Amino acid sequence: MANAALRGARLGEADMSGAQLDRAVLTGADLRKANLRGVGLRGAQLDVADLRDARLGSAFLAGASLRGADLRGAYLRLAKLDGSDLSDANLEGAEGITQAQLDRANLSPGTKLSEGLRGVEDAKRRPHCRSGARRRNMERMARGTERNT
Secondary structure (H helix, E strand, C coil): CCCCECCCCECCCCECCCCECCCCECCCCECCCCECCCCECCCCECCCCECCCCECCCCECCCCECCCCECCCCECCCCECCCCECCCCECCCCECCCHHHHHCCECCCCCECCCCCCCHHHHHHCHHHCCHHHHHHHHHHHHHHHHHC
């Protein structure tokens, strides 16, 4: 079902575990309490989708767009979020999600996170919290500056 057009689909509580929905259009879809464990959603469009309490453990969401999606209470343990767009998404109360997963995704100041997780605004206020490659580049630049003085 790669490239499937499921815009606005009502799939609440559906069992779609292991399905291949790469590049599918699920904008505005109702996926509340859906079983999406291990589902392939690479490059999929899930903007403003309702994913409350969905089971997304080990799902492949690399490059997916989840702008404004509601992921409250969703289970995201081991979900691959590399390069996914979580701008303005609500992840409050999401289970199993780690800072490392968020560091590989794109967040905006409007992204809502559970307590203990850092987003865009926290990184701006505390430069030592910058993620991944940006932090390593800053460290390399600092070491290079120290050598030149």
